[in-house]
Structure formats: C-alpha cells, structure tokens
Amino acid sequence: MLYNFKAIGVVPPATDFIDxxxxxxxxxxxxxxxxxxxxxxxxxxxxxxxxxxxxxxHDRLTTILDEFPKVDDIHxxxxxxxxxxxxxDHYKLALSQLAVARSLIDRVASDYVRLLKYGDSLYRCxxxxxxxxxxxxxxMKRQGPSLTYLEEVRQHMGRLPAIxxxxxxxxxxxxxxxxxxxxxxxxxxxxxxxxxxxxxTKSLFVGHxxxxxxxxxxxxxxxxxxxxxxxxxxxxxxxxxxxxxxRAAVLYVLDVSEQxxxxxxxxxxxxxxxxxxxxxxxxxxxxxxxxxxxxxxLSETDxxxxxxxxxxxxxLSSGGxxxxxxxxxxxxxxxxxxxxxxxxxRAAACDRLLASRVDLKLKGKRMTDVSNxxxxxxxxxxxGVSRPPIIPASVAVGQHKPSTRKLQKDIQEELGGAGVYSMxxxxxxxxxxxxxxxxxxxxxxxxxxxxxxxDADVDERLAALEAEEDAAAAAWEAQALELEDMDDLTxxxxxxxxxxxxxxxxxxxxxxxxxxxxxxxxxxxxxADPDRQSTTGNLKASLERxxxxxxxxxxxxxxxxxxxxxRKRTRDSDDQAGAMDVAEGPTPRRVHSSKSRSxxxxxxxxxxxxxxxxxxxxxxxxxxxxxxxxRMQKRAGKMARKGEGDRHIPDLxxxxxxxxxxxxxxxxxx
Numbered sequence: 001m002l003y004n005f006k007a008i009g010v011v012p013p014a015t016d017f018i019d020x021x022x023x024x025x026x027x028x029x030x031x032x033x034x035x036x037x038x039x040x041x042x043x044x045x046x047x048x049x050x051x052x053x054x055x056x057x058h059d060r061l062t063t064i065l066d067e068f069p070k071v072d073d074i075h076x077x078x079x080x081x082x083x084x085x086x087x088x089d090h091y092k093l094a095l096s097q098l099a100v101a102r103s104l105i106d107r108v109a110s111d112y113v114r115l116l117k118y119g120d121s122l123y124r125c126x127x128x129x130x131x132x133x134x135x136x137x138x139x140m141k142r143q144g145p146s147l148t149y150l151e152e153v154r155q156h157m158g159r160l161p162a163i164x165x166x167x168x169x170x171x172x173x174x175x176x177x178x179x180x181x182x183x184x185x186x187x188x189x190x191x192x193x194x195x196x197x198x199x200x201t202k203s204l205f206v207g208h209x210x211x212x213x214x215x216x217x218x219x220x221x222x223x224x225x226x227x228x229x230x231x232x233x234x235x236x237x238x239x240x241x242x243x244x245x246x247r248a249a250v251l252y253v254l255d256v257s258e259q260x261x262x263x264x265x266x267x268x269x270x271x272x273x274x275x276x277x278x279x280x281x282x283x284x285x286x287x288x289x290x291x292x293x294x295x296x297x298l299s300e301t302d303x304x305x306x307x308x309x310x311x312x313x314x315x316l317s318s319g320g321x322x323x324x325x326x327x328x329x330x331x332x333x334x335x336x337x338x339x340x341x342x343x344x345x346r347a348a349a350c351d352r353l354l355a356s357r358v359d360l361k362l363k364g365k366r367m368t369d370v371s372n373x374x375x376x377x378x379x380x381x382x383x384g385v386s387r388p389p390i391i392p393a394s395v396a397v398g399q400h401k402p403s404t405r406k407l408q409k410d411i412q413e414e415l416g417g418a419g420v421y422s423m424x425x426x427x428x429x430x431x432x433x434x435x436x437x438x439x440x441x442x443x444x445x446x447x448x449x450x451x452x453x454x455d456a457d458v459d460e461r462l463a464a465l466e467a468e469e470d471a472a473a474a475a476w477e478a479q480a481l482e483l484e485d486m487d488d489l490t491x492x493x494x495x496x497x498x499x500x501x502x503x504x505x506x507x508x509x510x511x512x513x514x515x516x517x518x519x520x521x522x523x524x525x526x527x528a529d530p531d532r533q534s535t536t537g538n539l540k541a542s543l544e545r546x547x548x549x550x551x552x553x554x555x556x557x558x559x560x561x562x563x564x565x566x567r568k569r570t571r572d573s574d575d576q577a578g579a580m581d582v583a584e585g586p587t588p589r590r591v592h593s594s595k596s597r598s599x600x601x602x603x604x605x606x607x608x609x610x611x612x613x614x615x616x617x618x619x620x621x622x623x624x625x626x627x628x629x630x631r632m633q634k635r636a637g638k639m640a641r642k643g644e645g646d647r648h649i650p651d652l653x654x655x656x657x658x659x660x661x662x663x664x665x666x667x668x669x670x
Contacts, residue, residue: 003078005157008067013151014144018137021060025053025133033122046129047116053133054109057140061102065095068150075165077245084237086153094146101143108135161206168216168357169248170349173239175262175270176223178255179288181205182336184220187346192220198261199223202235204242211350219248226270243277249353250283251345252313254306257292264302271309275316282352283313284332286345291335306331317352496547503546505608512626 012020029049033042071079071088082091112132119125172180176198184192188207193200205220221239225232232240243250254267271285287295287306295303310331332348334341361367391399412421426437443450455461489497536554543550610616616625636644 003069003074004162005069005154005160008154008157009063011064011147011151011154014141014147017060017147018140021053021056022133022137024056025049028052039120039122042122042125043116043119046119046125047113049129050109050112050116050132053136054105057105057136058102061098061105064150065099065102068095068154075245077163077165077241080241080245081160081238084234084241085156090149091153094149097143097146098150101139104139105136108132108139161204163204163206163219163246164217165246168214168350168353169246170216170218170251170346170353171221171242171246171248172218172251172253173221173224173243174253175225175255175260175267176200177260178223178253178267179336180223180253181220183251183253183286183288183334183342183345184218186336186339186342188218190218190220199235204238209346211346212354216350219246224270224274226266226273240274240277243274247281249349249356250278250281251286251349252278252283252309253286253288254309255289256287256295256298256302256306257289259289259292264305268305268309272312275312278313278316281317282349282356283317284345284349284352285310285313286332286334288334288336290333290340291337295333317356500547502608503548506611509608509622513629 029052030045033045037045069078069082071082071092079088082088109132112128116125116128119128172183174180177196177200181192181194181201184190184205184207185194188209190205190207192205192207199222201220201222203222207218207220209216209218219242221242222235224236224239229240252271254264255262256264258264285306298306332341332345334345336342408423412418412423415421426432429437441450536557539557540550540554543553608622609619610622614622616622632644636646
C-alpha cells in the first residue's frame with residue numbers, strides 16, 4: 001500500500017488555532033442582542049455560540065487525528081520508521097493529548113449549555129458564555145507543545161519518499177561510500193548526490209526503473225557501520241528498518257579497492273553481523289570499483305573472503321539450507337563509474353526477485369485453494385483397440401490429385417517468394433480489353449502531363465455543370481417570356497423600353513435598401529446638399545432622359561418639402577381618374593413593371609441584377625442578402641433600437657432600489 005503523507009493538513013500553533021475558531025464563531029453566529037428580547041431568546045442566543053464553538057473545535061481536532069497515520073494500522077515498515085525518526089511514544093502521546101482535549105471541550109460545552117438553561121438575566125448568560133469559551137481556549141493553550149511537535153512531524157513526513165512496501169523492490173546496502181548511490185543513478189532516473197566522503201546519503205532515496213515491462217523501485221539506503229544496534233544512530237537505523245521489513249532483492253555492495261576507508265575483511269564482518277536481516281530474501285553480493293582494482297589483482301585471501309560471502313548469500317536466499325544455493329553462489333562484478341556490468345547486476349537481481357515472488361505465491365494458501373477448486377478431466381481408453389481416422393476413398397483421391405489450376409501462391413513461389421513477387425493487378429481489369437490491359441500508359445503526351453487531365457471529381461463537376469446549364473436555360477426562357485410583348489415595337493422603342501426597365505429595377509432596389517436601413521429617416525437637410533444638386537428640376541430632367549413621366553415624382557417631392565399639416569391623400573382619386581381615362585380611350589397593352597412584379601413576389605425580392613463592384617454573384621444572392629438585412633432590422637426593432645448603430649444602454653440601477661439608508665441586519669433580499 002502506498003501512503004500519501006503529503007495530504008496531511010497543516011497543524012496551526014495554539015494561538016493561531018484559538019484565533020481561527022473564535023473568528024469563525026464571530027462570523028458564523030449572530031452578534032447583537034436587541035432590546036426587548038425575552039429571556040428564552042437570550043438563552044438560545046448564547047447557547048448557540050457555545051455549541052457552535054464546541055462543534056468547530058471538535059471538527060478540527062477530529063480532522064487532525066484522522067489525517068495522521070495510526071502506528072498500529074499502517075505497514076510495519078512505516079511504523080518502525082516513525083519510531084526511528086519521531087519516537088513512537090512521543091508521537092502517540094501527542095495524538096492522545098489532542099483526543100483528550102477534544103473530549104474535555106465537549107464536556108465543558110455540555111456543562112455550560114446546561115447552566116445556560118437556568119440563566120435569569122442577560123448579564124448572567126453572557127458571563128456563562130464567556131466562561132465556556134475561556135475554558136475551551138485554556139485547554140487548547142495547554143496543547144501548544146503537542147501541536148508544534150505534530151506540525152514538525154507533518155513537514156518531515158511530507159518530505160519522505162513514497163515507498164510501496166508491496167511492489168517489486170531492489171534494496172542497495174553496504175558500508176558508506178562504496179558506490180550505492182552511483183549504482184542507483186545509473187539504473188534509475190533518480191539523481192542522488194554523490195560525494196567522495198562518507199554518509200553523503202542521510203535518508204532513504206527512491207528511484208524507479210522499467211524491466212521486462214514492469215515498474216520497479218530501487219531504494220538507496222544510508223551507509224551502515226559495524227557496531228551494536230544500540231549504538232547506531234538515526235541514519236543507520238533507517239537502513240536497518242528497510243532491511244527488516246521490505247521484501248526485496250538485497251544487493252550488498254563491496255568496495256574491492258578499499259577507497260571507502262574500510263577493508264574487505266571489515267565489510268565481510270558487517271555482512272555476517274546483519275545476515276539475520278537477509279533471511280529468506282534474494283541476496284546478491286556485488287563487487288564494485290573494479291575499475292580501480294581488477295579482480296585478478298586481488299589477493300587470494302580477499303577473493304576467498306568475497307567468494308565465501310557469495311556462498312553465504314546463496315544459503316540465506318534459499319532459507320539456510322546447506323548446498324541449496326550452490327548454483328547461485330556467484331559474486332557479481334561491476335564498475336559504477338564506467339558502467340561495466342551494471343546492467344548485468346540489475347538483470348540478475350530482478351530475475352532473482354521475480355523467481356522468488358513466483359515461488360512464494362506457489363507455496364501460499366491461495367494457490368492451494370485455487371487448485372482445489374479446479375478439476376482437469378482426462379479421458380481414459382476403454383479398450384486396447386486402435387481406431388485410426390477413416391478417410392473416404394473419394395476424398396483421399398482428391399487429396400492426392402494434383403491441382404490443374406495455377407494459383408497465385410504457386411506463381412509467387414516460382415518468381416522469388418514473398419517479399420520479391422508482386423501481383424499484376426492488370427489481369428483483373430474487366431472494363432479493359434484483354435489486348436489492351438498490358439499497354440504502357442504514357443506519362444507525357446504532346447508536351448502535356450497526362451496527370452493534369454485526370455480528374456477524380458469529373459462526375460460531380462459534370463453534374464454541377466449540367467445543373468448550371470439548366471438554370472441558365474430557365475432564366476433565358478423567363479427573360480424570353482418578358483420580351484414576348486416587345487415583338488411589335490421598333491428597334492428604337494425596344495431599346496428605350498429595355499433601358500427604362502433596367503432603370504426601374506435599380507431605383508426600386510435602391511429605394512428598398514434605403515427604406516430598410518432607416519425607416520424613420522428625416523428629410524434631406526440643406527447642409528447635406530451644399531451645391532443644390534438635389535432639386536426638382538434635376539429630378540424632372542433625369543426622369544425625362546429615360547422616357548418616364550416626372551409629374552407625380554415632382555409633385556411628391558414638393559409635397560414633402562411643404563408642411564404636413566392639412567395635407568390629404570389623393571391617391572385613390574387619382575387612381576380612379578386614371579382608370580376612367582383608360583376606360584374611355586383605346587385599350588392599351590399592359591407593360592409589366594418591376595414594381596408590380598416585386599409586389600407580387602414580396603417586398604424583399606428584386607429582379608434587378610447586382611451592380612458592378614457589389615460583391616454579389618446574381619439576383620438570388622442579392623435577394624438572400626436583402627432577406628438577411630430585413631431580419632436584422634426586425635431584431636433591432638424588437639429590442640427598441642433606433643438602428644444598427646444604436647448602442648445605448650438603459651439605466652440598470654434605478655434610484656428607488658439603490659438609494660436610502662440601510663437598516664440593521666443582512667442586505668440580502670431573498
């Protein structure tokens with residue numbers, strides 16, 4: 001199980017703890033006793049403060065007690081590590097003092113709530129509340145040393161490495177300055193400090209690596225000296241704790257060059273003194289620093305000592321059975337400086353640990369329970385008669401009959417086999433004549449690249465072109481229907497009529513766009529036409545140039561310039577008079593105007609072609625733009641906007657809601 005000590009919350013000092021709780025009580029409960037309150041309401045007022053403070057203390061102390069690990073509930077490795085680093089008795093005493101303080105605060109609160117029920121005045125209830133909160137604060141002041149100690153423990157535990165006692169682990173141990181940290185830096189992604197003096201590593205360091213698609217953790221332990229257990233310091237006891245409780249593959253590193261300051265005999269003595277910690281664990285003896293002293297240059301005594309350590313390590317790994325570990329009694333050799341043999345040591349340690357874990361699982365009760373629940377049924381022969389398979393004669397003849405058809409597999413074997421032979425797909429071209437299937441396709445023809453004339457989307461483009469031609473034909477037919485009535489006109493009259501129709505379309509479109517952009521547009525002021533070009537005379541002349549009657553247009557312009565008071569509508573009478581004139585005279589041919597056609601199609605449509613530089617492709621796109629413009633104008637009208645440029649923001653803070661004197665109490669209007 002991987003413990004997350006970094007998630008433990010901060011433990012405040014006693015004075016800060018008191019300020020936090022009392023401040024929350026002040027903010028979380030009412031603060032004013034109003035004049036005229038009944039004594040029952042006054043009792044409830046102060047009882048609420050006492051209960052709120054007690055509950056706040058209780059919750060915060062409970063959080064502290066729950067977040068700190070219990071020594072009896074965690075893994076023995078962490079339990080002993082807590083004992084080594086922080087003193088188990090002191091740690092448990094500090095937590096128990098907080099638990100006692102929590103129960104005392106609960107008892108004080110219950111006693112004073114009982115007394116507040118009999119308070120007969122405002123002063124007495126207030127003093128009882130004051131005494132209750134004072135006693136609670138006094139109790140917490142006495143816990144100042146325990147809170148300070150627990151905060152130091154929390155900070156130190158947050159800096160501990162995240163060690164998983166149940167995962168695959170390599171444990172590196174030995175005398176100080178023998179090359180343990182250098183080996184760890186080579187096989188993992190860790191970066192442990194390496195210096196040429198003893199006890200550079202003062203605590204446990206963890207690194208991780210991958211081997212055989214599995215994640216491994218490598219633990220670098222501080223150096224151990226050969227002395228009694230009672231004389232070992234905190235740094236050495238961390239290594240002893242890891243060796244005692246972690247089921248890992250142990251690598252005992254030797255410095256054969258003796259540059260660490262200890263002879264090979266002293267390192268062997270330490271190995272034998274801590275050998276009980278290696279029992280039933282994969283143990284490997286690793287000779288390091290062979291770059292300084294070669295293995296052949298060692299004396300016979302030193303080599304015999306190291307080989308004896310290897311034999312002893314094999315016996316300890318096999319459970320102490322004599323001769324059981326002779327096959328694995330090999331001393332591994334490496335040089336962490338130039339990385340000679342480092343990967344071999346890593347592979348040997350990992351393989352030994354994997355084999356040990358598999359053997360342990362096979363010997364466990366779980367494997368026995370699983371095997372007892374499984375039953376493998378094996379058929380037994382009922383007699384000694386041989387019953388070979390029977391194949392019908394027709395099938396047997398077909399099996400031995402050679403195939404007359406030549407398969408692609410046979411062709412492949414004849415032409416070089418897989419990877420050399422490439423199947424000719426042209427044999428499957430059913431749409432091409434057999435005599436033309438193997439013709440060589442030219443890449444260039446008449447100076448042109450053939451690939452430039454091959455279009456994968458030719459069918460889609462042809463369909464689009466045909467649709468465009470159909471639309472053009474329909475448009476031509478519609479235009480021909482319009483011009484049917486022009487057959488009886490002379491060429492000059494026909495040109496004049498065409499010019500008039502185009503001009504009408506342009507005027508209708510411009511008027512419609514202008515009207516949609518500003519419905520309430522004011523009359524043109526004089527300063528907008530300083531040269532006096534927008535006159536009725538110019539209007540009359542321009543209309544007569546295109547063959548239009550300018551009488552009504554001039555009358556309308558003059559009527560708009562006069563006062564609107566007293567003006568009457570005369571359109572109906574004019575229309576009736578015009579109708580009478582038409583009825584009396586000869587029946588003229590009706591000429592369809594753009595105005596009548598636009599009224600029949602709806603106000604937003606136009607048949608005029610878009611002008612040059614408008615950015616619109618055709619009349620359909622122009623009508624779509626007109627519809628979008630009308631829709632936007634309608635939206636602005638719903639929002640009471642004067643136009644597209646109206647950005648006025650109304651007053652969102654009316655004075656009758658945001659002025660005046662505020663009364664006592666909350667300003668929340670819910």
